[in-house]
């Protein structure tokens with residue numbers, strides 16, 4: 001589990017992280033979403049022990065990460081800007097990683113060579129950006145980390161390689177209980193893979209939820225009543241209501257079964273529960289007119 005309590009990180013008086021708290025459950029795949037400049041990379045640099053927060057605490061399974069080799073050797077990270085030693089080949093970098101990660105798995109290295117199909121004697125800096133990213137995944141996955149921290153990870157990968165990489169990560173997470181924290185601008189990118197989502201803006205976490213919580217508790221109902229919509233009781237939590245012709249679309253905070261039961265008492269002519277996308281849920285959840293949530297997420 002990663003616990004972040006109230007961290008502040010400033011650059012020349014500007015607070016890139018402004019009292020941020022978050023909690024990443026062990027074994028989860030946690031998506032960190034936010035617009036440009038929200039603080040995602042700064043947070044990740046604090047989480048991987050590159051930066052030390054001005055104040056606040058970061059703990060991995062209860063232990064601080066900064067200057068803590070024992071904790072760091074359980075974390076593999078792929079930053080937004082990749083770093084490889086000058087003129088290093090994949091093989092050179094593999095030897096380096098093998099030296100610093102006690103759980104490094106040479107068999108996996110050989111198995112993944114087939115998956116990525118990159119020559120190991122090739123100088124990494126001569127590879128294309130997408131291929132360099134593939135090398136970063138190849139090496140990170142061989143480290144058998146307990147924590148995998150990824151900053152905009154699939155940027156630059158083609159769609160086939162994206163799927164391939166995600167499938168490797170997800171099977172590692174399922175087999176070994178690896179915890180994954182992944183940042184992205186794009187909620188859609190994360191929707192299929194994450195089980196927890198946090199939304200970051202202006203150096204603060206606006207909200208964090210499990211997907212099960214989110215998707216199980218908000219539903220879109222499309223309903224045709226016999227006449228106009230009835231007056232709904234105040235305890236029926238309608239987050240949004242719209243009408244097209246005779247069809248009412250109601251976004252209700254309830255389970256699909258609960259909302260169906262509540263509306264059934266009005267004997268509608270037609271009623272259907274439609275799943276919401278993650279983006280829709282966030283928009284309705286955070287909804288208020290003041291919040292430029294759409295700008296953050298879309």
Ligand SMILES: Nc1ncnc2c1ncn2[C@@H]1O[C@H](COP(=O)(O)OP(=O)(O)OP(=O)(O)O)[C@@H](O)[C@H]1O
Pocket residue numbers: 011012015016034035036037038039040041042043080185
């Ligand atoms: N080393 C630094 N020195 C000064 N300011 C910095 C530094 N690193 C980050 N910042 C500032 O902190 C804020 C957050 O930057 P950060 O890179 O963490 O955002 P981000 O969410 O990762 O953005 P993006 O999605 O564009 O990569 C920005 O305003 C940025 O200018």
